[in-house]
Amino acid sequence: MSNKEQGVNPINTSWVEKLRCCKCRAEALDLDVKSEDKVGVLEGEIKCRECGEEYPIRGGVHCFHIGVDGQKSKHGETWIADEFINLMPESGLYTSHAEWLEKRLGYTPRIAKLVSEYESKFTKGRMLELLDVNRNDTVLDLGCGVGYLTFDLLKRNPGMGIQGVCVDVLPQHVQMVRSRQTDESNADVMAVLGDGENLPLKDGSVNGILSAECMEHVPNPQTCANEMFRVLAAYGQVLISTPNRGPYERFHRIRIALRALLRRDPGPSEDFFDNPLDHKELAGYLKKAGFHIDRIEFGIKVPMSKRILLMFPEKLGMAIINTLEWVLPGSLMGVTTLIKGVKPRSA
Numbered sequence: 323m324s325n326k327e328q329g330v331n332p333i334n335t336s337w338v339e340k341l342r343c344c345k346c347r348a349e350a351l352d353l354d355v356k357s358e359d360k361v362g363v364l365e366g367e368i369k370c371r372e373c374g375e376e377y378p379i380r381g382g383v384h385c386f387h388i389g390v391d392g393q394k395s396k397h398g399e400t401w402i403a404d405e406f407i408n409l410m411p412e413s414g415l416y417t418s419h420a421e422w423l424e425k426r427l428g429y430t431p432r433i434a435k436l437v438s439e440y441e442s443k444f445t446k447g448r449m450l451e452l453l454d455v456n457r458n459d460t461v462l463d464l465g466c467g468v469g470y471l472t473f474d475l476l477k478r479n480p481g482m483g484i485q486g487v488c489v490d491v492l493p494q495h496v497q498m499v500r501s502r503q504t505d506e507s508n509a510d511v512m513a514v515l516g517d518g519e520n521l522p523l524k525d526g527s528v529n530g531i532l533s534a535e536c537m538e539h540v541p542n543p544q545t546c547a548n549e550m551f552r553v554l555a556a557y558g559q560v561l562i563s564t565p566n567r568g569p570y571e572r573f574h575r576i577r578i579a580l581r582a583l584l585r586r587d588p589g590p591s592e593d594f595f596d597n598p599l600d601h602k603e604l605a606g607y608l609k610k611a612g613f614h615i616d617r618i619e620f621g622i623k624v625p626m627s628k629r630i631l632l633m634f635p636e637k638l639g640m641a642i643i644n645t646l647e648w649v650l651p652g653s654l655m656g657v658t659t660l661i662k663g664v665k666p667r668s669a
Contacts, residue, residue, distance in 0.1 A: 348372035382500035386522040444621025449561040459529035465536025469499040547611040567598040601659040613663030620656025
């Protein structure tokens, strides 16, 4: 039975109206609801009228295609979905970055809070500051993790009717987004299991895009940038943060050298990015897709912030970090890049 035939809750139909088929790209989709709760569909199915492709809704998560096994990345690696999904099965299942630092990495609560606040001002927090939103906008959170950005965005803009589309390839992540929706009775979020290179969204269906620490994991960043451009409405903004390859590798070499001088084991490699990007590469992908680059910022010039805070009293440690941030040149030492792009009206 289609959504029109059974009079489905308008919450659910409003989301389906933004979607398209990943297989044939048709925009005519039917929703069959088997069960629902106060924030949307729990179990059901979306079916394409053109090609007949079916997309299940399981536990409130809209399940679309996640990559094509065997495709080559721009560096020549073969991308296997299951291998990527199994890399970090429990790594991000926390409601905040500070909680992740504390429970996953063993930081003390106070240090976790300080480091989280310090990093956020250059990445996620800064992205939310720079994103201009209007009443009833729809914002895509691509590579959403467990939805830090989306839920923070909604909290910062109460009563504006903003809706967030959370897309990630990791089932555990989007399931936690949906669980948080239920816990907070928040119907303004759609949890989507999907792929940034083949987004299940109609052309021009979102007004803004946030993507934090995602592009370095995408097999083909140009394809992903093209998809962002396609789904974004005219004058829409894209905010992307990603590790900046050159400075990141420079700090990694410094770390190895220091540990060698101290005759310590260098420990495991920190190069965990599939396709590390520098700021010029990332800007190039966005420009080729059609975006106007509004700004490029560099941040987190002191990635050893936790060690400084542990070595010195808290106030002195923060003073040292802030001084280094001010002194060190961003283009050479900024291990993160934040780029803001705008889609021109003429596109």
